[in-house]
Amino acid sequence: VAIPTADGTFMAHFTPRGLAGLEFPGQASPHPAAAWHTPPPDPHGWVSITRTALARALAGQSPDRLPPLDWSRTTSFRRRVWQALLQIPAGQTRTYAAVAAEAGRPRAARAAGGACGANPIPVLVPCHRVVAAGGGLGGFSAGPAWKAVLLQREKACP
DNA sequence: AATCGTCGTTCTT
DNA sequence: AAGAACGACGATT
Numbered sequence: 001v002a003i004p005t006a007d008g009t010f011m012a013h014f015t016p017r018g019l020a021g022l023e024f025p026g027q028a029s030p031h032p033a034a035a036w037h038t039p040p041p042d043p044h045g046w047v048s049i050t051r052t053a054l055a056r057a058l059a060g061q062s063p064d065r066l067p068p069l070d071w072s073r074t075t076s077f078r079r080r081v082w083q084a085l086l087q088i089p090a091g092q093t094r095t096y097a098a099v100a101a102e103a104g105r106p107r108a109a110r111a112a113g114g115a116c117g118a119n120p121i122p123v124l125v126p127c128h129r130v131v132a133a134g135g136g137l138g139g140f141s142a143g144p145a146w147k148a149v150l151l152q153r154e155k156a157c158p
Numbered sequence: 159a160a161t162c163g164t165c166g167t168t169c170t171t
Numbered sequence: 172a173a174g175a176a177c178g179a180c181g182a183t184t
Binding site: 077105110 | 166
């Protein structure tokens with residue numbers, strides 16, 4: 001489903017269980033179902049919730065409402081990491097180590113990085129608020145430029 | 159700057 | 172099924 005924003009058109013993928021993926025503008029979709037040219041039915045209003053949430057997130061505010069997220073297709077560790085990400089307030093950052101600890105594996109900082117990279121729903125589940133311990137930005141799936149911009153809009157430049 | 163410890167995931171046997 | 176390789180890390184030297 002196409003979600004137009006001030007920063008371009010994002011693509012959201014829904015399953016019967018909820019929002020399963022979100023892609024930045026101009027990104028080749030790993031999902032085959034992304035080729036929808038006509039908007040599919042939206043019985044739950046998830047699309048409009050997502051549109052609003054994304055607009056707020058891109059403006060540097062925390063979305064007050066999220067659609068249900070479909071994390072069924074992943075491992076438990078990653079779910080715990082992403083769950084931890086949702087607890088980070090807008091305008092704040094955490095280190096990869098802190099996120100790992102929050103997920104119950106205090107020494108798995110590196111693995112936590114892997115989990116962030118595998119996050120199918122960037123921005124809404126804020127993987128961009130996770131930075132390196134040494135003050136470095138760390139990486140970002142859609143390119144470091146996006147990460148910097150997002151943090152800047154939240155006024156959270158470390 | 160180079161190295162080593164660490165650990166979940168993914169890729170190879 | 173088991174082992175090796177690979178990072179969006181972190182701490183040490």
